[in-house]
Amino acid sequence: MFSSEAVRPSKSGISRWNLEVIIGNGLARVGEWVLKTLEELGQITLFTASTIAWLFRRRPAVGTLWSTFFQVGVRSMPVVALTGLFVGMVLAVQSYAQFQRVGMETWLGAVINMAVIRELGPVLAAVMLAGRVGSAMAAELGTMRVTEQIDALTVMGTNPIHYLVVPRFLACLLMIPVLSIVADFMGVMGGYLYSVGILGIDAHHYVQNSAEYIKSFDVLAGIAKTFFFGAAIALIACYQGFNCRPGAAGVGQAATAAFVIAFVVILILDLALGIVIERVYLSLWPEGRKLL
Amino acid sequence: MSDPSSIHPSPAGGEIAIDCKRGLNEPSPLVPLGPILRLEQIWVRFGQRVVLRDITLEIARQESVAIIGESGCGKTVLLKTMIGLIRPSLGRVIFDGIDLATLTEPQLAQVRTRFGFVFQQAALFDSLTVGENVAFPLRHHTAKSDREIRQIVLARLAEVGLPPRVANQYPAQLSGGMRKRVGLARALALGPEIVLYDEPTTGLDPIMSDVINELIISTRRHHPVTTVVVTHDMRTAQKVADRLIMLYPVERLRPDEPQILYDGPTNQVEAAMDPRVVQFVRGEARERLLELQEAQDP
Numbered sequence: 322m323f324s325s326e327a328v329r330p331s332k333s334g335i336s337r338w339n340l341e342v343i344i345g346n347g348l349a350r351v352g353e354w355v356l357k358t359l360e361e362l363g364q365i366t367l368f369t370a371s372t373i374a375w376l377f378r379r380r381p382a383v384g385t386l387w388s389t390f391f392q393v394g395v396r397s398m399p400v401v402a403l404t405g406l407f408v409g410m411v412l413a414v415q416s417y418a419q420f421q422r423v424g425m426e427t428w429l430g431a432v433i434n435m436a437v438i439r440e441l442g443p444v445l446a447a448v449m450l451a452g453r454v455g456s457a458m459a460a461e462l463g464t465m466r467v468t469e470q471i472d473a474l475t476v477m478g479t480n481p482i483h484y485l486v487v488p489r490f491l492a493c494l495l496m497i498p499v500l501s502i503v504a505d506f507m508g509v510m511g512g513y514l515y516s517v518g519i520l521g522i523d524a525h526h527y528v529q530n531s532a533e534y535i536k537s538f539d540v541l542a543g544i545a546k547t548f549f550f551g552a553a554i555a556l557i558a559c560y561q562g563f564n565c566r567p568g569a570a571g572v573g574q575a576a577t578a579a580f581v582i583a584f585v586v587i588l589i590l591d592l593a594l595g596i597v598i599e600r601v602y603l604s605l606w607p608e609g610r611k612l613l
Numbered sequence: 614m615s616d617p618s619s620i621h622p623s624p625a626g627g628e629i630a631i632d633c634k635r636g637l638n639e640p641s642p643l644v645p646l647g648p649i650l651r652l653e654q655i656w657v658r659f660g661q662r663v664v665l666r667d668i669t670l671e672i673a674r675q676e677s678v679a680i681i682g683e684s685g686c687g688k689t690v691l692l693k694t695m696i697g698l699i700r701p702s703l704g705r706v707i708f709d710g711i712d713l714a715t716l717t718e719p720q721l722a723q724v725r726t727r728f729g730f731v732f733q734q735a736a737l738f739d740s741l742t743v744g745e746n747v748a749f750p751l752r753h754h755t756a757k758s759d760r761e762i763r764q765i766v767l768a769r770l771a772e773v774g775l776p777p778r779v780a781n782q783y784p785a786q787l788s789g790g791m792r793k794r795v796g797l798a799r800a801l802a803l804g805p806e807i808v809l810y811d812e813p814t815t816g817l818d819p820i821m822s823d824v825i826n827e828l829i830i831s832t833r834r835h836h837p838v839t840t841v842v843v844t845h846d847m848r849t850a851q852k853v854a855d856r857l858i859m860l861y862p863v864e865r866l867r868p869d870e871p872q873i874l875y876d877g878p879t880n881q882v883e884a885a886m887d888p889r890v891v892q893f894v895r896g897e898a899r900e901r902l903l904e905l906q907e908a909q910d911p
Contacts, residue, residue, distance in 0.1 A: 473736035478722040
């Protein structure tokens with residue numbers, strides 16, 4: 322590594338030698354970053370592979386599984402429902418003025434419900450899960466790492482991935498579709514209640530137009546996406562917890578990283594899955610989606 | 614590879630020896646032939662930092678060994694290497710004729726059930742009660758009924774001087790000394806052949822340290838176990854161990870110097886030729902004396 326003295330430019334400007342040192346240092350840093358990232362990716366891949374292997378190798382204890390399902394699913398229900406409800410209402414508020422100008426208020430339902438069912442419901446459920454459950458998982462496992470509880474499991478001949486990760490992975494994987502359905506339902510209800518109850522849009526046409534544009538494919542595609550989100554949230558959170566740095570600061574960083582990384586991954590996955598789902602749709606219905 | 618629960622050693626020590634489904638009080642079928650644990654030219658590196666350099670040592674069955682040395686010299690790393698928690702960068706760890714590096718993860722997990730490990734901060738599971746903590750290895754590695762498990766749990770707790778009511782408490786409700794005792798009870802639950810203690814008296818007052826030392830001695834008396842204690846507390850080392858191994862930080866060694874500065878009987882450590890050993894022993898003794906004086910006259 323080059324010394325910090327060497328990279329300092331001379332008073333007369335940056336000499337050629339100094340420039341070479343600066344470029345060399347820069348390249349070394351980039352190389353270091355690439356290596357570190359590749360190493361991290363390799364570790365995440367091994368962690369994922371190990372989790373999937375343990376998923377099939379031995380069933381987790383029913384007691385552990387139920388309590389994790391309860392924590393992940395039931396405890397997240399109120400916040401997901403509330404978020405869905407308000408998002409539906411906010412969409413109605415924001416879109417109403419535009420639709421009213423062209424006299425298409427009754428089409429509001431189609432727009433709100435499409436947005437909620439295809440995108441916002443699944444993504445919001447995933448984001449809420451990442452925030453509420455993912456960071457808590459990372460903090461809990463991080464604390465277990467720091468206090469050597471994970472090592473204690475290992476020395477007692479119990480695989481920590483089987484005991485700690487598999488139940489959390491299963492809970493996220495299987496509960497997030499339920500949460501997504503709740504978010505969808507509440508979003509649809511929020512949009513309906515605000516549009517019909519407060520904005521005075523005709524209920525019959527609102528529902529009829531909505532039904533015309535929302536296919537069961539959209540509902541299923543939205544739910545299908547959540548399996549990927551759930552798996553990503555659990556794996557990222559557990560990985561961050563397992564690889565937590567020592568001390569309280571390490572636990573805090575693990576919790577924050579678990580949420581931030583999961584959030585970014587959810588958005589990337591949403592885009593990628595959105596493209597795939599659209600292709601699937603077009604292959605099934607080549608005429609494409611109906612225009613408003 | 615054959616079923617890990619039924620692998621036995623050849624008398625020559627070449628093939629493997631695991632019998633994890635033994636009854637709790639059954640003695641090991643492999644009694645005193647050779648060492649129970651052998652470390653051969655162990656190197657452990659974390660990135661660029663070498664923590665253990667060319668460590669070779671043997672621990673005999675039912676022997677009691679203390680590994681001493683100042684903070685950061687690699688004592689805990691050595692202990693965790695013994696049980697396969699840390700894989701050495703180079704060298705072999707051989708437990709009862711089995712090279713741990715040749716085992717698959719499930720086989721290694723089976724071998725680990727023959728170890729007991731007492732962590733520095735006890736490492737009890739916060740979400741489980743004391744009773745559930747002690748029962749944990751029994752539930753995961755035996756087919757015992759709930760009644761049998763409860764009996765064993767209470768017996769182990771009594772052995773470490775804890776009343777039955779403690780079984781229903783959570784670790785957060787216990788003092789540091791009590792937590793360590795529970796940690797020891799949990800380590801003994803499966804009837805291990807070797808118990809590894811990581812800084813068992815750290816963070817405890819001199820009186821509680823003595824209680825833990827007595828427990829280590831009484832555990833040896835009541836169970837045919839090999840004991841390895843990592844400590845920087847000379848009082849503990851001298852009290853519980855027959856043999857002392859002193860490690861020195863690699864970064865302060867010359868390239869040709871061995872990392873083990875002393876490996877010999879505990880009662881002869883004062884006569885060690887290396888001034889660093891003598892300095893450590895006397896320094897620690899002085900510190901303990903000051904601690905005792907402070908405890909008596911706060």
